[in-house]
Amino acid sequence: MPPRAATIFRRPALIFRRPPIPTAPFQTTRKNTTMSNRDFYETLGVARSATDDEIKKAYRKLAMKYHPDRNPGDKAAEEKFKEVQKAYDTLSDKEKRAMYDQYGHAAFEQGAGGFGGAQGFDFSDIFSQMFGGGGGASRQQSYQGADLQYDVQISLEEAAQGVKKRFTIPTYEDCDVCHGSGAKPGTSATTCSTCRGTGTVHIRQAIFQMQQTCPACHGSGKEIKDPCVKCRGEGRVKASKTVEVNIPAGIDDGQRIRLSGEGEPGRNGAPAGDLYVAVHVKQHKIFERDGVDLHCELPVSFTVAALGGEVEVPTLEGKVKLTIPKETQTGRRMRVKGKGIKSLRSGAVGDLYCHVVVETPVNLTDRQKELLEEFEKISTGLDRSQTPRKKSFWDKVEDKVNDLFN
Numbered sequence: 001m002p003p004r005a006a007t008i009f010r011r012p013a014l015i016f017r018r019p020p021i022p023t024a025p026f027q028t029t030r031k032n033t034t035m036s037n038r039d040f041y042e043t044l045g046v047a048r049s050a051t052d053d054e055i056k057k058a059y060r061k062l063a064m065k066y067h068p069d070r071n072p073g074d075k076a077a078e079e080k081f082k083e084v085q086k087a088y089d090t091l092s093d094k095e096k097r098a099m100y101d102q103y104g105h106a107a108f109e110q111g112a113g114g115f116g117g118a119q120g121f122d123f124s125d126i127f128s129q130m131f132g133g134g135g136g137a138s139r140q141q142s143y144q145g146a147d148l149q150y151d152v153q154i155s156l157e158e159a160a161q162g163v164k165k166r167f168t169i170p171t172y173e174d175c176d177v178c179h180g181s182g183a184k185p186g187t188s189a190t191t192c193s194t195c196r197g198t199g200t201v202h203i204r205q206a207i208f209q210m211q212q213t214c215p216a217c218h219g220s221g222k223e224i225k226d227p228c229v230k231c232r233g234e235g236r237v238k239a240s241k242t243v244e245v246n247i248p249a250g251i252d253d254g255q256r257i258r259l260s261g262e263g264e265p266g267r268n269g270a271p272a273g274d275l276y277v278a279v280h281v282k283q284h285k286i287f288e289r290d291g292v293d294l295h296c297e298l299p300v301s302f303t304v305a306a307l308g309g310e311v312e313v314p315t316l317e318g319k320v321k322l323t324i325p326k327e328t329q330t331g332r333r334m335r336v337k338g339k340g341i342k343s344l345r346s347g348a349v350g351d352l353y354c355h356v357v358v359e360t361p362v363n364l365t366d367r368q369k370e371l372l373e374e375f376e377k378i379s380t381g382l383d384r385s386q387t388p389r390k391k392s393f394w395d396k397v398e399d400k401v402n403d404l405f406n
Contacts, residue, residue: 040087040100048101052092059088063254069283085254145264145273149256152277154247156284160316160341162249166242169275172265173239175231182224182235189222197221220267236265245277250292250344253281286314292341292350297357298334300324305358313354315339322354332356 041048044058062084064070071077090096152165174180183189191197195214199221203212213219227233243262251257256276263273287294300311308326312319313336322336333353340350361368 038083040091043083043087044091050091055088055091059084059092060254063088067253067280069280144270145266147273147276148263149276149278150243151280152247153280153282155282156287156289157316158247159251159253159279159281160249162251163247164244165247165277166244168240168242171239171241172236175228175235175237177230178228178235180235182222182228182231182233184226184228187226189220189224192217192221192223195221243275247277247279248344250342251279251281252289252291252344253279255279255344287316287352289341292343292348294340294350294352296352296354298322298354299357299359300328302358302360305329305356313352315352324356328356328358330356330358 041050044050044055044062046054046058050058063081066077066081066084068074068078068081090100148169150167150169152167154163154165175182178185181189192199192214194216195201199214199217199219200211201214203210214221217223224233228235231237243259245257245259247257256278259275259277261272262275265272281289287296289295294316296314298311298313303309304311304324305328306326308324308328310321310323313322315336317339320336320339322334324334333355336352336354338349339352342349364372
């Protein structure tokens with residue numbers, strides 16, 4: 001199966017739709033009903049007037065803090081991570097944020113669902129009735145498939161170089177016994193007695209008359225008195241399919257890739273939802289990522305630090321040589337140009353920053369101890385300019401003493 005074209009997508013736009021029946025056995029955008037309804041702005045620690053950049057910055061900071069990889073076995077941290085992710089999913093999308101600002105959590109609640117939208121009401125029917133359109137009185141209801149999400153973990157090397165991933169997801173397919181009708185072979189569905197085949201019922205609220213999905217037939221407009229034994233009247237059965245996605249070089253932790261039409265299949269001829277592949281980059285043993293730049297500690301022997309020399313530095317592409325200047329101190333930052341991560345947007349490549357750590361030798365031989373003791377003897381009385389950290393320390397001591405007596 002050839003890989004599908006993938007597009008990086010920040011967050012899916014909010015779509016008002018009725019939930020397919022039954023719901024998918026997979027993670028969908030109607031998940032997380034057990035999460036607390038804490039204010040999303042409060043969850044991210046930003047003001048309601050926060051810019052997109054401020055929201056993204058706050059999200060990345062909190063996601064890194066509570067990421068399961070950094071808090072193995074910590075259920076509280078895992079829940080916090082989910083809350084942060086849910087808040088960012090909403091506030092990073094302009095349409096969702098506008099709905100949330102106006103209606104709060106109620107904008108995304110539907111019975112036991114969440115992200116279903118508007119309590120199952122069809123806004124097109126509302127406006128159609130108000131302005132004389134008739135409201136679709138004889139049409140059978142169709143449902144677009146739910147959006148699904150699949151979480152995939154990749155290494156830092158794979159994030160830097162790009163990788164192709166293949167995985168299997170649960171889905172539905174038409175029942176091969178009843179061929180999607182839901183009725184036992186030899187029988188057929190009858191018109192729903194509650195909605196008379198329209199798939200909707202009328203509800204009056206205040207001065208408005210609205211249409212809602214029929215609770216008896218769930219919008220199908222049909223009643224099945226003798227259901228198919230295999231699918232139990234649903235017309236479809238659980239299945240699985242293999243999906244392949246190309247993850248581009250430079251992708252960052254938390255970004256998602258959208259595969260159009262690879263989500264849950266639609267009902268009654270409606271289109272399928274989308275599949276969102278959420279990418280999680282595992283922590284690296286050596287490197288830490290900061291945007292397109294990489295950082296690592298570089299252990300250097302005290303002799304090389306004092307006299308200068310050449311050392312090998314690890315990169316994502318292999319080892320390279322790096323010249324250490326003489327008299328290098330712990331904490332000095334050295335740049336290896338072009339050894340970072342390729343930018344997903346501009347294509348520019350970041351740098352690798354090596355933070356020097358001067359190592360004190362251990363497990364010395366007798367000869368090494370003898371030489372160091374000799375070095376200590378000849379170093380007694382060294383000018384402070386030869387020991388910059390020591391000089392700085394004693395300068396501070398002298399300043400403190402002078403302050404006490406002046």
